[in-house]
Amino acid sequence: MEEKPAVAHEAVDHGAQPVHHHHSHAATSRHGHGHHLLTVEDLSVSFLMYDEEAAAMRAQGDSRADRGRLGRYLHAPQREVEVIRSLSLSVHEGEIVAVVGASGSGKTLLADAVLGLFEPNALVRGRIWFDGRPMDAAALAAERGRGIALVPQSVASLDPLMRVGRQVEGMPRGRGAARRADAGRRRARRRELFARYGLAEEVARLYPHELSGGMARRVLLCCALMDAPKLIIADEPTPGLDLPLAQAALADFRAFADDGGGVMLITHDIELALTVADRVAVFRDGTVVEETSVAAFASPDTLAHPFTRQLWHALPEHGFVVTTEGSPLC
Template identity: 80%
Template sequence: MTEAANSARTEAAAVPGERSGSEGSERSHEHLDHAASPVHHHHSHACDSRHAHGHHLLTVEDLSISFRMYEEGEGQSRARAYLDAKRREVEVIRSLSISVHEGEIVAVVGASGSGKTLLADAILGLFEPNALVRGRIWYDGAPMDAAALAAERGRGIAYVPQSVGSLDPLMRVGRQVEGAPHGRGGTRRADAAARRARRRQLFERYGLAESVARLYPHELSGGMARRVLLCCALMESPKLIVADEPTPGLDAALAAKALADFRAFADAGGGVMLITHDIELALTVADRVAVFRDGTVVEETAVANFASPDLLAHPFTRQLWHALPEHGFTVTEEEACRQPAEEGALPERSAEGAAGPYPEGASSC
């Protein structure tokens, strides 16, 4: 990790809060509380950005997410085993700091199961009932809690989810893309017409026939559903797009078109967080790359630094560089899975999974 990133993390203080579930349930959220930090400031961990002195559209500081889980007890009966169950916390994301400026694309790259999608959920204010969340998030210069983030979802912050199952199975896809019109009377009708025209424009751009608007999600192919999700994200006028694996299921031409749209959106002043495990894709479109491993960002660096491994600070990032096809796949699986031994290295994954993203260890290593 760079010294600048460590400095930014030191400045960030976790502000925990907790809300219990109804009827005495032990399910609880520990939501992001920013009352003690009303002013957004510049963060040095993004100094590699080409907009380093500009406005931070999104800033995440010292984010940690754990889940309360229960281990089965050792009682002889199922009832006794249930009553003797011990509660523990499994940390999935730890001490994570990342930012997105206006006018740039930040790619978050890492293996499956490293916690990338959970980061997207946190930015959107989506938390499971047993989640414990600590840290600070600013959006467009303002401190945000879970409720404020949820209010921006679909408005200021657009989301391209990883799963095509995110589409409402009971609503025709045309209505899902268009959304609900605003206003009353003539204003509402005019807004509905404008939305319909915008949806048709997006459908044409992504090769979707007008007849697709009347279909339900289960009638779409995987690639068509993926294109519908892209249309949903681009329908409004958001400031930030969080795209979680937006291109699987698309052919090369459509994938390139989607990335070009993200690039144009950023160049027009928006911000994009592109979550992917495809580092080659990230390098073609992003301004900066945040390398994710075991629930945290181990390095955040400019795309230009991938020109040489000597410009990359963290051993795992250098391993990724060596593993690219144009560099000959020079990293073996054993080397890629081995934790770096130098100072600041991530801890070994424990048997309980506390150091890793999931208790069962979902990453390929």
């Protein structure tokens, strides 16, 4: 992927040219070292599935009595089911990009692709760059938990049988003195994170079931930040939280972005996302139909896609008006 020289690119006025490089920019978008923090281009994810209808037809036409149900699937033809298609988006340093779409639309599958997590029957096509480098599945896996960290959507991701301090610190590396030194470094880092996010030192000895919902969310964030990532993928981080806690959780991501990191915030709560994000990628039918700045949501006239305009009309402050341009987000 060719990158323009840093000086020339930084000279671009993103306020005057909100769309270039095949995607949108906010007025504050910046390209550290002359490239995007994350670029996803033309991503498609499909799965090889057994064609049950064809299998049933084949079984009906087979007169051998011993073929049975197992044989129906062993000899069934397979078909490719595409879940994500031709998806492109980007994340810049210092910004939050909200990927907004209906529940079950495949947003988590996008997160898995960026993290290099693929099911054995997955077919993945497209191109991903992270911090200016082209990535394959192995390279993405190597960045997982380090350069790219995940804040999962469920606090059930925490090990119920392990104290949360140990979970945040993780396993020290090396042997002997080097291992002890790394354990000390990780303990100090965990204490720093706990202090930053208002978690008392005593919390380190608690088990997940002893935490409140807000505490558990902050523990998940500390796990993600442990190895100082450049990019956080937050997958539905606010369900189950009341509004003050949800706003506090998003404020933590805002602080991370303001410090120079990037955040991909995956959510179906567009109203909440608009309070913290810099740009919005509207996800529908397995792809991004529009990627635009939050400022564009000031009016439906500045939104390009009919479905995005329909989302604007469906917001509470706009009267929950349902138009004929698309289906509402749910």
